[in-house]
Amino acid sequence: MKNLIVGSIVALSAAMASQPANAALLFDVYGEAQYWMTDVSGGYGNDENFNDFQLSDENQTRLSLAFQHPVPLIPNIRIETQDMSSYEEFDGTEDAASSPAELDLSHDTLTLYYTFLDNTLVRLHAGVAAKRFNGFVTDRDGNSWDLDETIPTAYAMVGTGLPFSGLSVYARGHLLAIDDSSLRDIEAGIQYRLFSAGGLLDGNIQVGYRSFSVEFDNVAGLYSDVEFKGPFVGFQLHF
Template structure:
């Protein structure tokens, strides 16, 4: 399997001397993301449109995040994020056969994408303006399975990509004084040798005691080729989360 890797350690080296957390902090949140899909999947030079041909609908899009922050300036803080996306649908192959499934065939499809992020970051600013910079290592797996629903047909197509990619990480939050309300945005991005990934979200947050309630909009795009298989998809939609921070 082809691995996409670049040298990006310099960004952490630049951030290391800057500000870090004043005290120990830990937190976690869970969220639900109501995303819509668009784009195409390629298998051995044949392509299928996942929106127009497959009629995919969301089954579950779950997200879990945890972080650990500390006051040691040289060592980075740590953030973990896991996203699981499952979509299924029934559709019809369009004007081009896909992986030996003929034109016009009715198909049942399942698309699953799982990704795990490990982010090392530094707090560059930590007051009413909060700014974090760091580096994310993202491990993602994507698989599309199509089953020909033509009577007596046993044709099944499987397209999969997996990779470990480094991505730049940036998060900014602006606290409104004396209200517990803040607005912010965060994202990961990389573009390299024809492949690209980005994952951005913007949100509003209300915090009281240790509880954090957040709602916003998230967009993620994957344009990645793995041997003869390729994912070129975009997911976007609103999300809501609940979390705690100590």
């Protein structure tokens, strides 16, 4: 998925560079790269009485590509791939025979959404998404869980811009709550337009804060309550 997104952005950039100044795509394309500095906390196990771990703080990356079009009733598409991992840091009190726990919640997301408002002043998007987890989890006792699960979520994004400044603020989120399982992926940020090439290509920098928490209740035999949170910096190309 990561290679697909990167390749698509490069191909679109080359295509736009080769077009005459008055040419334009029939749809908008948004390519984003996000570097996320996370504080990781929580725990997991094979039943509800799991222990919390001292999880390492790691830097994560996300790549995404969104296609927006003017055709009514047909949803827009956003695809993304997220690296998300951590491991247990021993403090010297553990059994020497123990192995550090590892946590890999990396996943791909497909989002279908509608743009109820989308202009320089106000943006309002809403839809549904599916997060496909393709990682694994291990604990210090040698137990392991392969995460091959697809989890549906609701999706929404709101934003507002300050006219003639290049500045805007936004908030985006994926939410799910089913029985005792829940997933929340929320970010809020400030975006600044670095450059604009005649309305054919915009480059934007983003800074903000993001929180991802997941509580699994017997999902593939796993019980968990884990949170990744921290500031991020990102770059967006808009074709």
